[in-house]
Amino acid sequence: MKEKFNILTSTCVPLPLQNVDTDQIIPARFLKATDKNGFGDNLFRDWRYDKQGNKTSFVLNDPTYADSKVLVAGKNFGSGSSREHAAWAIAGYGFRAIISSFFADIFRNNALNNFVLPVVVSEPFLAELFETIKSNPKAPVKIDLPAQTVTNVTTGNSEKFEINSYKKHCLENGLDDIDFLLSNKDKIEDWEKKHVQA
């Protein structure tokens, strides 16, 4: 999961729905697990499979998009409960980035903590991207993290996106918060030495 993120060019899975909540991303009954593995198989479980466990016509079941590393979703993606399992499911499935016009706060952080880049774009950019994918399901996007730009390769339209410089550094270098914390153990030990005497 901890692959470095620099420039990613990939086809997209379109999910033109608004307010996709974490209950849809990963239904509550999967929260009793004791590991992080296997959540990808249950991503959008109740949309992907019917009650008998047969595959539905949901977009993730369409082989056209089998290699896509980018999910393109409608406004307010990841709302609802704060369960980190939602981010585990997205990352576990193999997505590296999500493009939307708005993300729920906690989900956004959870995604970043799990090496999935949330890319916020304008409504017109998002609408155009959905159109492009509709006419050509294999239409690629290019996400350039160092430049903080996202490009609809077909139309050449490009936008800048925001990310704080600490998180950007983490993603570019394949480091997460834990690596960061471990990389400054000397600082932690210094703190401990001072504090014990206090």
Added chain:
Amino acid sequence: MNTLFDKIWDAHVVQKVENGPTQLYIDRLYCHEVTSPQAFAGLRERGLRCFRPKQIFCMPDHNTPTHDQDKPIADPISKKQVDTLSKNAKDFGLSHYGMMEPKNGIIHVVGPERGLTLPGMTIVCGDSHTSTHGAMGAVAFGIGTSEVEMVLASQCILQAKPKSMRITIDGTLQAGVTAKDMALYLMSKMTTSGATGYFVEYAGEAVHNLSMEGRLTLCNLSIEMGARGGMVAPDEKTFAYIKGKEYAPKGDAWNKALAYWKTLKSGKDAIFDKEIVFQAKDIEPMITYGTNPGMGMGINQHIPTEETVSKEARDSFNKALNYMGFKPGDSLLGKKIDYVFLGSCTNGRIEDFRAFTSFVKGKHKADNVIAWIVPGSWEVDKQIREEGLDVILKESGFAIRQPGCSACLAMNDDKIPEGKYSVSTSNRNFEGRQGPGARTLLASPLVAAAAAVTGVITDPRDFIK
């Protein structure tokens, strides 16, 4: 600036990350079985050990049954979570107090009562009610699973500093009014999001007059106003409570610690981002009528009428009353109830059992009521027996169950049946919290006791006067 919270927070800053969060040192990490397994799995994937295993304490509480704890847990999923915690603690060399061990109980009850939670500490746990420990003069808050993993690996966490709020409660509480009523009153005034983004310090005469148990109850419920955490400045009462506890410093270390703890209070010039003042005399015994802890009222009052509720809130107000089977404007006094639950990390401490027992003494449980009396820990259970409260409870028709979270969130088999009313001393009255379709009325141990012996919602002051 210069608040109690600032003093403890600032003392724990390892560094401020440029254009990023603060790296905060954590003195204690508590782990329970539900929110820790993935954090341990993450550690294994990275091939890491715990950085400071001596500062990490684990115990199962959510899934533990409240009877036959000496036998294996019947529900396989609960059993797996409990067994996984025990294995993780063993593999990583952490203290673990398993089911039936004398130190087991709800983690937020055990921490303070063992002296694990001390003034001036930073404390985290993958559980929102970690705010409880703030009553000892600590900075304590709940965290997510990735953050649990961070602390396991480095004893640090990356966090943005919350804003500060002081809630002062002046004057003295009336007879029959407890810390729980104080908290329910605050929530009814502040709403469940009134303190979102803030860390709260409780101050004022009424707060300092509370026992340590009372302060723990008050801080426990901070999260239900949306606060990151709540705390009370440590004082002589705090020090007396801690002295001699198993993990409390001893001898010279005690004197040194005490000298430091005495400096832990907000300065006279302290500046809070927000200050709110309430009067203790305005607080009555409280009860909730809806499906969030902010939907509470004085026990003699009436449920609000629709007109008094704001337009945006009306839908959820009606949905809540519909779920509860109440009507706007109803009085709850005399309303028949089915269950009483005494326990949880809010009201599962010895003082709560003393209050309940003193009320039911010489009276008898009403026939229509099923009562679940659940100590917060084995230590509380032991105290109950030492003080003879078990005998009084038995004479009054109440049986004591084994410690754990129990009906607070009904992860074990203590579930309130659909449609039934339960007067509960716990902290959440959400739809389905105490079991699918269960109807929860949050209240103090005294209000719970009055309901238990009369079978209906009753103002405990009718008996105390």
